[in-house]
Amino acid sequence: MSDRLDEFGDAAVVLVTFTRARNLRGFRRQLGLRYPVLADERREAYRAYGLGRAPWWRVWSPSTLAVYVRLVRRGRRLQRPTQDTRQLGGDFVVGPDGRLSYAYRQTRPEDRPTVDALLTAVGAARDQRDDARPD
Amino acid sequence: MDPSPGSMAPEVAQPDDQGGWWRLSEHRGRPVVLIFHRHLA
Numbered sequence: 001m002s003d004r005l006d007e008f009g010d011a012a013v014v015l016v017t018f019t020r021a022r023n024l025r026g027f028r029r030q031l032g033l034r035y036p037v038l039a040d041e042r043r044e045a046y047r048a049y050g051l052g053r054a055p056w057w058r059v060w061s062p063s064t065l066a067v068y069v070r071l072v073r074r075g076r077r078l079q080r081p082t083q084d085t086r087q088l089g090g091d092f093v094v095g096p097d098g099r100l101s102y103a104y105r106q107t108r109p110e111d112r113p114t115v116d117a118l119l120t121a122v123g124a125a126r127d128q129r130d131d132a133r134p135d
Numbered sequence: 136m137d138p139s140p141g142s143m144a145p146e147v148a149q150p151d152d153q154g155g156w157w158r159l160s161e162h163r164g165r166p167v168v169l170i171f172h173r174h175l176a
Contacts, residue, residue, distance in 0.1 A: 011166040011167065011168055012166070012168070013168045015170045028152045036151045038147070038149040038150065038151050038152075039149055040149045045169075045171070046171060048138075048145035087173060091168070091169070092169040093166060093168055094167040094169065096163065098160070099142065100139065100142055100143070101141075105137075106173060122166045122168060126166055
């Protein structure tokens, strides 16, 4: 995502986490992110956007474990989880008018939209603004 | 009710990594991509 940030143009990109506010700087540095990181410790935003927690059997499903195996093969060192592994994430695009124009809620830890899908959603959100603009 | 496309996006107002607060409502006029972190990211 960070390496393709320029393609998002004027869109604001932000990562919402449930990490502690005092850990944010380290978190952003560790992941090498080029966009802001927020601390939603009480998961208010997660709840407001309808993101719940997965049942354990889905978190440790064969497909999730396969992702971990792939990461380890690529040389990623897995760290002992210090965060809630059952919290599900999601990706949302909000249009210039403040309306939700795209919503992707994951049902398993490994699914998430591609960067291309997000770029398409941002383009569609921009078109809505252009449609609303008087000539 | 979970918000769906077409409805107003719920406000997001949380501390950011710069020591300030980030608010969705301050970004009207341009698209915003909200990525909610999950453990596998």
